[in-house]
Each structure stands twice: as structure tokens, then as C-alpha cells.
Amino acid sequence: MTIARTAHSLLARLAAGAALAPLSGAMIPAAWAQTPERAAISLPAMPLDAALRTIAARSGTRIEFDPDAVAGLSSAPVDNAASAQAAVRAAIRDRRLAVSHDGDALVVTGDIVVIARRDPAETDLLVRDATTSSRTGQSLREQPRNSQVISARLIAEQQAQTLADALRNAGGVSVNTATVQGGVAYTVRGFGSSGITNGLPTVVAQGLSAGATQPLANVERIEVLKGPDAVLAGVNNLGGTINIVTKKPSAAPVLDLTGETGSFGQWRLTGDANGALNADRTVSARLIVSTNNADRNFGGYRGNMDNLVAPSIRYKDAATDVILNATLGDQSFGMPPFTLLDPGTNRPFAQPRDRPFLGVKDQGIRIETTQFFGEASRSVADWLTLTLRGQHQETDVTIRQYSPFVVFAPDGTGLISATHSRLTGVHSRTRLAALVEAWL
Known part of the structure; x- marks a missing residue:
């Protein structure tokens, strides 16, 4: 009698678990969908080194740059950039700088420009x-x-x-x-x-x-x-x-x-x-x-x-x-x-x-x-x-x-x-x- 009750209780629990399994699987994507998306990046003009650090902090992306290359430069305004790379490109616009990928990091370097020099x-x-x-x-x-x-x-x-x-x-x-x-x-x-x-x-x-x-x-x-x-x-x-x-x-x-x-x-x-x-x-x-x-x-x-x-x-x-x-x-x-x-x-x-x-x-x-x-x-x-x-x-x-x-x-x-x-x-x-x- 005791064995029968125990088996019946075990079967009931398994049935309940099987019934809840589809509901649990359906709720995981719903929970993920409620995770807030990463916001677009907007910045006013500021010192370029400060702008690059701000973009790195907001996006969670590692950004490497030479302090001497950006010394004394101001960033261009950034308006609703969808990614860290887009934000960096907007910030260094018309600054004779370039941005490239190095693994999971963004690297800002001086752009190579060939110019006419004095004879x-x-x-x-x-x-x-x-x-x-x-x-x-x-x-x-x-x-x-x-x-x-x-x-x-x-x-x-x-x-x-x-x-x-x-x-x-x-x-x-x-x-x-x-x-x-x-x-x-x-x-x-x-x-x-x-x-x-x-x-x-x-x-x-x-x-x-x-x-x-x-x-x-x-x-x-x-x-x-x-x-x-x-x-x-x-x-x-x-x-x-x-x-x-x-x-x-x-x-x-x-x-x-x-x-x-x-x-x-x-x-x-x-x-x-x-x-x-x-x-x-x-x-x-x-x-x-x-x-x-x-x-x-x-x-x-x-x-x-x-x-x-x-x-x-x-x-x-x-x-x-x-x-x-x-x-x-x-x-x-x-x-x-x-x-x-x-x-x-x-x-x-x-x-x-x-x-x-x-x-x-x-x-x-x-x-x-x-x-x-x-x-x-x-x-x-x-x-x-x-x-x-x-x-x-x-x-x-x-x-x-x-x-x-x-x-x-x-x-x-x-x-x-x-x-x-x-x-x-x-x-x-x-x-x-x-x-x-x-x-x-």
C-alpha cells in the first residue's frame, strides 16, 4: 500500500513537471526580450581623449589610442551613433585620424596622408x-x-x-x-x-x-x-x-x-x-x-x-x-x-x-x-x-x-x-x- 502511494505521488510530480516544462520554455525568451537594449551614443564636442573614454565607458568596448596623436584635438559632435565604431568615426571626423579593429578592441591611429613638401x-x-x-x-x-x-x-x-x-x-x-x-x-x-x-x-x-x-x-x-x-x-x-x-x-x-x-x-x-x-x-x-x-x-x-x-x-x-x-x-x-x-x-x-x-x-x-x-x-x-x-x-x-x-x-x-x-x-x-x- 505504501509502495503504491509512493509510486502514485512520484508519477503525479513527473506529470506536473512535464506540464510546466512547455510554460517554462516559453517564458525564457520573454524574459530575454525584456532586457533593455544598449542605448545609442550621443556626445557634444569635447576634448577628443575625453570623448574616446566616454564612448568606451558607455559601449563597454575597449578603445586604444596614442595620447600624443589626439593631444590638443577636439571631437566632433556625435549624434545617435548605433555602435562604438560609428561613434568613434563621428568623433574623429575631419581630424586626420583613422579607426580600425584589433581583436575585440578599437584602435585610433594617425591617418597616413601623402602631402607636397618643400623642395x-x-x-x-x-x-x-x-x-x-x-x-x-x-x-x-x-x-x-x-x-x-x-x-x-x-x-x-x-x-x-x-x-x-x-x-x-x-x-x-x-x-x-x-x-x-x-x-x-x-x-x-x-x-x-x-x-x-x-x-x-x-x-x-x-x-x-x-x-x-x-x-x-x-x-x-x-x-x-x-x-x-x-x-x-x-x-x-x-x-x-x-x-x-x-x-x-x-x-x-x-x-x-x-x-x-x-x-x-x-x-x-x-x-x-x-x-x-x-x-x-x-x-x-x-x-x-x-x-x-x-x-x-x-x-x-x-x-x-x-x-x-x-x-x-x-x-x-x-x-x-x-x-x-x-x-x-x-x-x-x-x-x-x-x-x-x-x-x-x-x-x-x-x-x-x-x-x-x-x-x-x-x-x-x-x-x-x-x-x-x-x-x-x-x-x-x-x-x-x-x-x-x-x-x-x-x-x-x-x-x-x-x-x-x-x-x-x-x-x-x-x-x-x-x-x-x-x-x-x-x-x-x-x-x-x-x-x-x-x-x-
């Missing part, structure tokens, strides 16, 4: 690479040709005022600043050189070498290539050539204002403004303005004058580099003074130095130049780079001068006559060059 020729006295001879930017040690680079920093240290001053210490180079019309021309190893600008041949008019009228304020470097290899720049460069490379924009902020004064009433003002235009510093611009004037030269003729406006813009990222610039120049060179010899005494005639000996003061050559230059470079692979350069230049040359002639009478008396000439000409040239740089 070493503007910051260093010694430049170790050149583009005139190899066209690929190889170091001077790797080039089999005789090349010399004069940097903008060296030009400033020497306090050079003209191209002739800058080339004074270049071996094998002679600069003629006393041409018949005024202006500048140069020879390399005894041969005349037409010269090039930014690696491309430009207008050569009235005996003036290319780039010779470029104010030094816009010169980044002067590359001198000596020897017959200079025919790479054209057939008019048998002894060598000189490449005038103009300045380019960079992401580094630069603001430089200078003023100078000198003898014969000379004064010069120069302004150079450079910097990035966007937050990631891939776009940069530069503006160079220079004006120079002198009352007269030591022969009493008009002094040299030059005005320059050179705007430029650049886009550079990890694979692409595009440069566009314009150069608007107006230069005047006074007629070089001359000396007349008295055949009777075999000594120069006495002549004043504060006014012209013959003709009016305003004699010389005026050169008005408009130049547009563009360069695009694209790295296709680690061993292949495509480069395209183009340049268009228009030059208006005006010459005004009195040409003296000396005729000797039978008794040895010198008779002086003069003719006045005026010449105006417009010279235009467009050059385009493509370059494929490959390393196999």
Missing part, C-alpha cells in the same frame, strides 16, 4: 639630385654626367641679386650682362647656350638665353649640365645648358616678405605666400609677387626694372602629382654704358656718369613675358611612373637705343654720329614633353 633646394644648401640630365630625379652620385645644382637657399646665402650673381661660382659658365641691347646671355664651356626652363626649351629672342630674365624670387634651383650631353635640351647647347626651375607649391605654410635697397636708387620688394587649401593638405597653392626698380645704372641710362606675379596650384596624393603655374613678367634692362677713346691721347673722352653720353636716358630693352606651365605625374606601379610636361610662353620684346659710330678724320679727330632704332617683336612657343620612368 630641398629651398631649405638646404646642398642638393643631391637633379632632373636636367637624367629626367628621373636621380642623385648626382648616380648620374654619369657632369651636373651642378645651385639651390635657392645658396642663392639667398650669397645675397645674389641677379642670375649673373647666382652663376658666379658655377665652373665653366660665363654670363654676359653687356649685350648690345642690354639683357643677359650665358655660355657654357665657351659655347653659347639657349638654356631651358623647367626642363623645356622656351623662347629665345634677341640674343637672350631662356630663363635669363626670370627674377630670382621665383627660382627654386639652377641646374647646370656641362658637356655634350646637354644636347638633351636641344641642338643649341653644345657646351652645356642651364635649366631654370621655378618654385612649386607645398603643404608647408610659408609667408615671407622682404625689402631691399641699394645704390643708384634701387629698391626691391618681394612677397611669397604658400600653404595648403584643404583639411587633408592634398591641395596647395602659392603666390609670389616681386617688384624691383632702379633710377639709373652707372652709365646714366635707365636702371633695371622687373615686375613679377607667379601664382601656382598643386594637387598631390600617394600616386598623383599635378602642378599648374603661370608667370607674368615685365623686365627692362638699361643700355650698358660704353666708352669712347680719344685717338689723339689714346685715352677715353671725359664723360659724365650721371647722365647718358649720347641720346636720352630711356634706352634699353623691355621684355614682357606670359608663361603657363603644367606637369602631371602618375605612379602606375612601384617600377613605373608616367609624367607629362607642357609649357606655353609668349614674349614681347621692345628695343630702343641710340647706336654710336665713330668716324676718324684724316687729322685723327673723332667724329661721332648716332642712329636711333626701335624694334618690337612677339615670340610665341608651345612645348609638350612626355616621359615614362621605369625601373626594371
